[in-house]
Amino acid sequence: MYISMSDRHGGKEKTADAPVDAADRNGVQFRLSPVILWLGLVSLATDISSESAAAVLPLYVTGFLGLSVIAFGIIDGINQGASALVRIAAGWVSDRLGRPKHVALAGYGLSMLARIGFLFAGGFWSLAAAVTGDRIGKGIRTAPRDALITTAAQPEHLARHFGVHRMLDNIGAATGPVIAFLVLMLIPNGYGTVFVISLAFAAIGVAALALAVPNLRTGKASWAVVTPLRASVPVRWQLFREPGLGRLLITSALLGVLTVGDGFIYLVLQARDSFAVYWFPLLYVGTNVVFLLLAIPLGRLADRYGRGKIFVAGHLALVACYLFAAAPFGGTWPTLLCLALLGAFYAATDGVLAALAAQLTPADRLATGIGTVQTVTALSRVAASTAFGVLWFATGPATAMMVVAVLLLAGIPAAFMILRKAQRRVSPA
Template identity: 65%
Template sequence: MYISMSDRKGGQQDLQETDGRAALTAFRLSPVIIWLGIVSMLTDISSESAAAILPLYVTGFLGLSTIAFGVIDGINQGASAIVRIGAGWVSDRTGHPKRVAVAGYGLSMAARVGFLFAGGFWAIAGIVTGDRIGKGIRTAPRDALISAAAQPEYLARSFAIHRMLDNIGAAAGPLIAFLILMLIPNGFNTVFVVSLAFAAIGVAVLVLVVPDKIKVTARRAGATSRPAFRWYRLKWTYLKKQGLGRLVAVTGLLGLLTIGDGFVYLLLQNREAFAVQWFPLLYVGTNVAFLVFAVPLGRLADRWGRVPVFLAGHVALLVCYVLAVLPLGGTAATLGCLLLLGVFYAATDGVLSALVSQLAPPERLGTALGTAQTVVALSRMAAAACFGLLWYLLGPGAAAACVAGLLALAVPAAAVVLRGSAGRPVAP
């Protein structure tokens, strides 16, 4: 029986149009995404090599208290939140996300210089603040560049490849710091010099190689000027469309129950009592798991649906909490926690950016990405502070069990709230 093309499209167009387009479109990875991944890899080698030795440097070499380090770690978690929305807005307003990203990467590089001369609490706190503000400035414009360069039907996979390269650096950084300290006892300044070198190379690659993709696209399309800017575009109510408001609200709720890697590692150390000098290698394990699973889970998100993969990542986090609390012990339990923590990041980090990119209007993409990233940073900063208090009041095991119980309730609630949101499969 003959069925015309118009009949084929009639009743199933809404459900199959995107799938049909994806089936005819082969995946092509833009060189822009590869170069941005290399920039992030170099920058993460820089930042994570310094971060891995910071606890020992502050409390051991400088002789500051753990309270002082707690304040510095809080700055490390949340300082970037104060500029993320603004940086995304400036990216949208100017139409030059690369310039905004260069400013952020450059600020973080400049902060690295300070580590070579810092000698007290205020100096270290100022350097960490500058570094994290630089991270807050660069993240949304960088993700806007990735979104502009990626094929819409393969957004999650494109972000996953970027995050995989990023986490090669995140795994290599602590390993480099560990090896330097093994070869040069108290060689903290050597680590900081290496950190600065990688940051400078990353900025150079961004400036010299990465194009301002959004600007180039506009020129190719024949655009002669940007649309007139309206202040209402900065308002949250203007962004709260097509499920974006629900997505950001759920992200904030789940972020409040994400206690952070450091506390998970402290739980493991509290149970296993391994030597302190091996502590940085826990970061390596998590980041190796992240980079191994980033691309497979990104592909799965494009095929199965981005919301289900995002929520499944939080289920992995829940199992990680349970495994860290149970009195199982041994190397297998520790490796299991690191594996699950890596799966959590692989299933949520790039996938969240892909979801926001899918929902946000193109002219407000940077602002939307900055908003989501700000909510993540603030909620996780609050989670760290609250969990530290719970640890003090209830003890480590009871505190982690409490958070695990709340997360077990939050994930099904999040699934209900996000039901019908974007994130259905779009790739074959």
Template identity: 65%
Template sequence: MYISMADRTGGRKNSGATGTQTLPGPGVAFRLSPVILWLGIVSMATDISSESVSAILPLYVTGFLGLSTIAFGFIDGLNQGVSAVVRIAAGWASDRTGHPKRVAVAGYGLSMLARVGFLFAGGFWAITGIVTGDRIGKGIRTAPRDALISSAAQPEHLARSFGVHRMLDTVGAATGPLLAFLILLFIPNGFSTVFVVSLAFAVIGVALLVLVVPDRRTPRTAQKPDRARPPFTWSQLKDAGLTRLLVTAGILALLTVGDGFIYLVLQDRDSFAVQWFPLLYVGTNVVYLALAVPLGRFADRWGRIRVFLGGHGALLACYLLAAVPFGGLGVTVACLVLLGVFYAATDGVLAALASRLVSPDKVATGIGAAQTVVALCRMAASAGFGILWFAVGAPAAMTTAAVGLAAALVAAAVLMRTSRAQEAGA
């Protein structure tokens, strides 16, 4: 079991069923590492690239290309989960080599190359192949990048440090859809222009990562660079706390509908103009941007598990509002706010939880395992929701998802009950 740095930094240490974690102690001031700042800027540029495309993809697939919701569900499932194919392998490679930056560069580079394909794509299979390549790149880069953040962060302020990174990341996630909106506003059906802008920002992100971010090595690997490591097996992550976290995250992710579907439900109900569609992504990401750091800090102080489950409660409320027969600006904005709260309360917090439940030389692998479970389950959720929408319609499909998520939250609360009782926060 990983023993935290609290004994040497003055933080308070809590041990429980979910592993050892560090809580803020007296006199431990928060300091942001330049590594985290630069990684946030890299993610910001990359998210401008990826989210400008994601913001138009639902309309591009169902409107411009004229494909069905089943087809979009398949593509959105790939967008949500195909990265899971390589996340653990990338995390293990990062841990084994001790050079997480090198693995991250490979992932960011592959996503950049995939952006070129959007300039020439014109059908279902072409889009499927490009999305697959892009998401595999995301799967390769995510765990090594988060391992860099974990190694550079103060243990007492881990979730807050992840929150700072996610805040910068979300600046890009909000800017990308805004750029897509402006392009479509002035250039009707200007999807190709969006793809060109996306490629440009992907190149900027890779250049910054290569030229500015240092290649930090994990402490144990730095001490024993020639240490032989066995191939990855799931038994390396066999820990009661981590296992419960993976099961809990997986159950909840199975009922997590992709953003694109939620926005299509809102657009289908309210019938607002197509060019306004990307602004839905902007609204969600602005809320995420505003709350990523405060909720990360709150999670460090009051409990990471509590905040993680609370974020899914916000998602449940979003489903219920999306399912009601009446709409309007107020209901739509409320949905976007709740969706932003969900991401701010779960994204960085999940990585912070996973990183404290493994030993220092397995941080990227542990984070990758958690992200893999979530990604695979969300892929299944998106594909299933597309079929459900096609079969029963948007309102009934949304209601079904809400009922399922409510039941999943009850199961998750039971699974994590022991951890919450034994720890002051997780």
């Protein structure tokens, strides 16, 4: 038996697709917590750091270092999934401590240190090690950070609060590639300069988190007071048997294994249109601008009409993006439409998935549940990136993208059927 934020609604059983009650929509005025604002600014600085480096990584690997698309597929798989190694453990530690800021700070700090590795990486293995360290840091910080957002947010407007955070996050994600673009335009092969700037913004994000974000307590757990270490192990396995969370894990795995990394999509567009190398980072800008513009509106729609519905429907935009990337015709407008569809996909899924995981997880295991969903998503995307690199090598970029589009289109109805009955059983207060 547990009591969670959903108990504020009279102990009713809510499904993942159920719209919020009219009283929730009209009776509770949206108020943005300063904690979420500061966390958004931390993510803004950190995403300037990560996305400035990520925006040049595909060209750095395949052009400057001269590695193959299969090598890039492996590195992109690491980029997608190395964080999965630690997400559940980081969430569990956060829940045991009840102070997620400490865990999040460790993750942000590790990513900052990994940025130093990019300055000295000159081959596949050194670059893979730097990417792994950076992504492990992301895996450590993400679930505790999202637990802080959930704790500080109004439950009636949870997806909207995540939308605000993701909007700020993506202002940074759009700014980082602009910085990379300017550097490459002014300094040919100026990848080292991009990596120095990336390190500087990572340090700013760590400082902002350490100095400005309060150390909120989450859930009921405390390492020292509540639950001995041995007694906590069965609780973790019990969490995976939560009926709604189990369906969400299956859905995330199904859709994640058909989600190609952004870098591959941009390489397909670059190969088709053959635009100058220094324009490449602006592809990331287009995606992230659409993401930040749509994050709050789609979060509001998810709160009102059902988070599961919006999450699954967002993958239709991804199918359309794949089809435009695979199309034989190129030019400015098809490319812009492809970027807009990719941004809409992220706006409909990224923050909404975190809110959905929080909705379907007991309050005292909040970070663990969010981390579990993120782990399954990350691992499935590792498989997607690695397989797509091989598929590209065997069939060519356009054919590979078309194959993935058809498979994802077939998987969306199945995902909807699996997730539509996801629910959380809430005990009366």
